[in-house]
Amino acid sequence: MKKKILRERVVNAFAVWMYDAGLPFNCVNYDSFTNFIEAVGQHGLGMKPPTYHEVRVSQLKKEVKKVDELVENHKVQ
Structure with a gap:
């Protein structure tokens, strides 16, 4: 029962953020979204969200590379 309540809290928080950010509903179907959720779950409690700089500069440079x-x-092929 506790997990069900915690999941509802997480889903609600994510949905509100999604609506606020104007993300399309189908973004939850992306494999990268599943990977994101799993990584956050594995980190556990106390994870700080990424900063504006991290997503705009550091991580973007890594993805471009x-x-x-x-x-x-x-x-080459």
């Missing part, structure tokens, strides 16, 4: 590497691999 990954995509660049994928493109290079495809060029």
